[in-house]
Amino acid sequence: MPDERGRYGAFGGRYVPETLMFALDQLEAAHKSALQDTAFQQELALLQRQYVGRPTPLYFAGRLTEHLGGARIYFKREDLAHTGAHKINNALGQCLLAKSMGKPRIIAETGAGQHGVATATAAALLGLECEVYMGSEDMERQRLNVFRMELLGARVIPVVSGSKTLKDAINEALRDWAANVERTHYVLGTVHGPHPFPVICREFQSIIGKEARSQILELEGRLPDLMIACVGGGSNALGLFNEFLQEDSIDFIGVEAGGKAITPGMHAARFAGGTLGMLQGAMSYVLQDENGLIGKTHSISAGLDYASVGPQHAWLYESGRVAYTHASDRETLDAFQLCSRLEGILPALESAHAIAEVMKRAPELSCDKLIVMNMSGRGDKDVEQAARFILTGEEP
Amino acid sequence: MNRIIRLFQELKERQESAFIPFITSGDPDLAMSEDIAVALAEAGADLIEYGVPFSDPIGDGVVIQEASLRALSQGVTLRKVLASVARIRERSDVPLMLFTYFNPVLVYGVEAFARDAAAAGADGILCVDLPPDDAEEYRKALRENGLSAVFLAAPTSTDERLPFIGEASDSFVYYISRLGVTGEQQALSEGLAESVARVRSLCGRPVAVGFGISTPEQARRVAEVAEGVVVGSAIVRLIAEYAGRPELLQEVRSFGKRLADAIKER
CATH class of the missing domain: 3.40.50.1100 (Rossmann fold)
Structure with missing residues (x-):
């Protein structure tokens, strides 16, 4: 486990604009209480078995x-x-967390589209509004996955800044989160990003x-x-x-x-x-x-x-x-x-x-x-x- | 005494608010950015926020992102920005603060950066994505080089965090007046006077308000409730609009003058 500030030695931490500090604290608290909450754990376990196929x-x-x-x-x-893919493990867990925090809107970034599809899937299952940021170049390369997310009820937002790929989609998702943090949860797709995302994603995986x-x-x-x-x-x-x-x-x-x-x-x-x-x-x-x-x-x-x-x-x-x-x-x-x-x-x-x-x-x-x-x-x-x-x- | 600390003391005595324009260094090019900084100072700017372009500016809206990319595409680096600060310093005594992301500073070396920024004549640093929680070494390096550390406060900052942010900021606190990223907006956030009063009282520092102020009228209203008014995207957009044209400097100077007058008349 990392220390209480999310550090593994010199690595990790929480380097974000001040706007997001509250949301990260809130997310950390929600995750800690979910770990102790038997009802949450039972719901997750049931969905893992019946829905994910675990x-x-x-x-x-x-x-x-x-x-x-x-x-x-x-x-x-x-x-x-x-x-x-394994992406559904994290997407489902984090969408359940969003529900427990009372946040009705989900955003995510995606590169090839796998995490976007997994998040759109979990959002559909749980009745959450879902928007996915995707680089415009990636959208061109992965047209089928874009349509797949749309079929699942998500809106795919093209990112035209920077290199128009995954890194820029993450930048854009962070910007959206900063603007809409009160009713939005950002489902970050991997064990990266500011603490507690690396720990939360690892725990769900x-x-x-x-x-x-x-x-x-x-x-x-x-x-x-x-x-x-x-x-x-x-x-x-x-x-x-x-x-x-x-x-x-x-x-x-x-x-x-x-x-x-x-x-x-x-x-x-x-x-x-x-x-x-x-x-x-x-x-x-x-x-x-x-x-x-x-x-x-x-x-x-x-x-x-x-x-x-x-x-x-x-x-x-x-x-x-x-x-x-x-x-x-x-x-x-x-x-x-x-x-x-x-x-x-x-x-x-x-x-x-x-x-x-x-x-x-x-x-x-x-x-x-x-x-x-x-x-x-x-x-x-x-x-x-x-x-x-x-x-x-x-x-x- | 540090120029920024002294500035806020003097403004307090004169019961004035600070006009703080932001420009991206290197847009359209470094020489022109220097001319613009000097022109803004002459137009009445109290403190220049000099933006260091970065490849992944997560705190900025589209106007400043694009200005950053234009600067980067000409090879502007942190090292070149510091040299540019030194050239501005030869021409003007205006207080100057660098507005940067953390990674270029980290890779430059935090101590070397503080030493070189101070030597170039910078007076303060704001690192957008470095909250005070993980900034011990950085704050120490700034302090040892006589640079003022400025940190952000947000509408979502809790009553517990604000005193900590105030303590870490030794000249003023930069209050992000709305959630989200930099950019212009039609209407100012409601309840701004109350929010600024809360930040001032819990931080125990003067408060400059930024993010979304774009007209002289908005600037005047913010000046009524805050010790400083930051105008960024509106100026950067104007620079982009007139880039390469002979009237650029005159346009920026005249917009700067209108903003300064509005802020001083509050």
Whole structure:
């Protein structure tokens, strides 16, 4: 846990204009009381079971294991959760929190659209008004997800400022929240942003690791040796890892977006090219220039394409508890295809980064070792894009 | 004594309010920003708020965001803004405050920044996204270099927070008169006199009101209830409108004069 000011060592904190300080205090109090409130917890648990479809399976990837010829590989199947990714865990929890605070309006940011769809879904379920900020360039690239959110009753607001992508959508959502804070809750989609967002999001995602623990114990009678997840903001990784961080016998690897190359503007690997900085409310590692201006990023996967990373990850990196690496666009596309062919699972391009790392690690480990990887989302959303790269040979 | 602290003392004796124009440094270019700052001082500005352009200005509305982007696209950096402050200081004694986001300061190095800003001739710093809670090192660096730390107060700031904000701000408190971001608005927030009185009494500091003041008439009414009146987006919009035209300076000077006159006549 962070300290009472939301700090993990030098990372985290609450760097926002004064207008938002009250809302963050209020949110922190609501979250604390929700943790103690059995009625809240029961409602959440019921919806997780009946609506989201939890627990998601822990699946033994036998053909991939055989193909790689090393450690036994398990996928935690968050791709099978309602709306096709782990994002629903946080969106549903935060929309319930908004209801408990008496706020009738929800706003969210989205990059590729997964968090936007999850939030629009939870808002529809709970009868909340929902508006989603999305960069105009992302809207163009993800037209189907825009329509999906609209079908769910949300209004998608194009963001035309800055680079017109995720980072700018977050800026715009923060501005909206500052103006409408009295009746609006901002459902931030990852373990980033000002305290208490990183803690709240991690707590709602930690069900992934809690389920995985009892599942691996049931299937294998012991804990895994290695856990792997992709890291954009880092919510699926912390959702899986957090439950196990105290277990000294387990190694952890977070996989960032290596993009085309580790040169400025061509990737989103914060631990490979980032430095200490403060972006959008939290102190962390940031891809930026020597003047503190936020740098451009690139990844084949929109969900990992962000200039900063959750503050707890920055802390886990510095303490060495989690190792961070990156997978390139090319390695990711190879993993995407291998997993589809061998397992009949189309992974999200985000999750395919984790698979790329599994492909490197598994063969180095003996066949009595266990790897658990988070299959954070399904790849249906990425099929059209992948087709362009695979069929026409277009560069990612 | 620090120019900003002295300014508010003198204005109090004269029973006047401060006219505080905001401009984005580097829009349309640094040399013109310097001319504009000097022209505004000559038109009656008491304190210049000199905005440091940033790539992700979460506290600003569209007018100032776009001004920031124009400045950044010409390569304006914090380092260049400090050099610009030094050039303004050669031409004018007007009190000057930097209005910035925290990340450029953090990357510059908080101590080095305070030292260089003071050496350039700046008098105070307002960091939009740095509340006093996480600002110990920053406040110490400013204090050691004779710079005034100014923090924001908002309509949502609680009775518990306001004294803390007042204590951290050593010259005045910058009150965001409405929720949201910078920008112009048609009507002033209702109950402004009461809100400003509450902030003044709980902070124990003079109060300057900003966010949304765009006409001389609005400025005059705010001057009746507050020790300072900040006008930002309306001036920045005027600069954008006349950028590249020979009448730019004259237009800004004349708008500044109307604002200053309105504020002083309260």
